[in-house]
């Protein structure tokens with residue numbers, strides 16, 4: 001009977017996905033694909049990968065770009081720290097003169113963790129490093145009947161050691177990609193195709209009726225809700241935006257005025273939402289909505305990893321020029337395209353009359 005690894009490789013050869021970054025050995029292009037795909041579906045990521053390669057054909061071009069250019073190209077992918085890290089890593093590589101070809105060297109790049117280092121190292125340089133992601137956890141847990149809850153440190157050690165022991169030294173990159181594809185296409189979370197699985201004869205989960213219960217999951221952190229208002233101010237063809245500060249989500253991206261709904265929870269006027277009676281100063285995160293702002297859309301949900309944002313969109317067209325909160329600047333509305341924005345702000349712009 002063929003070994004587990006031989007079966008994965010044979011399956012990969014005939015059923016693996018044909019993806020453009022698999023047709024190159026250029027570490028720059030492979031690294032780019034790995035960073036883009038970290039939290040993005042392949043269908044969406046592929047367009048961005050092509051766009052990045054067209055705009056920055058090599059790492060020197062990316063290193064020479066401004067952060068704003070990189071963020072603009074990244075717009076819509078979310079998790080903007082990935083874009084900033086990508087840019088900084090490009091500068092690290094350009095300064096060193098070549099792409100690092102050791103696991104430690106790749107791991108030292110900004111934004112590259114154990115998983116990404118193993119993926120790039122094995123695919124671009126044939127380094128013997130196993131990747132362990134959700135797909136790999138699932139395939140190994142089911143096939144080998146492992147009940148250690150995934151998400152724990154113990155699981156990471158155990159699954160990494162097992163994946164490493166299965167890694168064929170002559171084709172580590174293909175094996176890693178085969179495991180990922182196998183998990184994504186064959187041994188899927190909800191509907192694994194066990195009837196047509198080349199590993200069925202040796203699969204512990206299938207033999208013991210535990211396909212539905214493996215892998216065992218650890219309870220994740222609670223997802224919190226955060227409510228606020230986005231206020232698009234329009235005054236004589238101009239609007240007010242500010243660059244989000246470093247060290248917070250969407251750092252470096254531009255946002256409209258924000259009013260924090262936490263401060264509206266203290267209403268003692270029979271439950272109505274109190275509003276700023278003056279309407280002379282623009283809202284900040286610590287004051288209320290202007291009295292004459294118009295609701296465009298309510299309860300827009302935006303999911304972050306550990307937080308759900310629930311946002312109301314407003315348009316505010318004051319009669320007199322308001323005083324802007326610190327950090328905000330007036331720009332011509334026609335110039336908005338030149339500023340990198342989070343998806344949520346794009347959504348507000350699409351809701352404008």
Ligand code: SF4
Nearest residue numbers: 187192194197200203
């Ligand atoms: S038999 Fe089913 S559970 Fe086992 S590896 Fe194959 S698809 Fe996954």
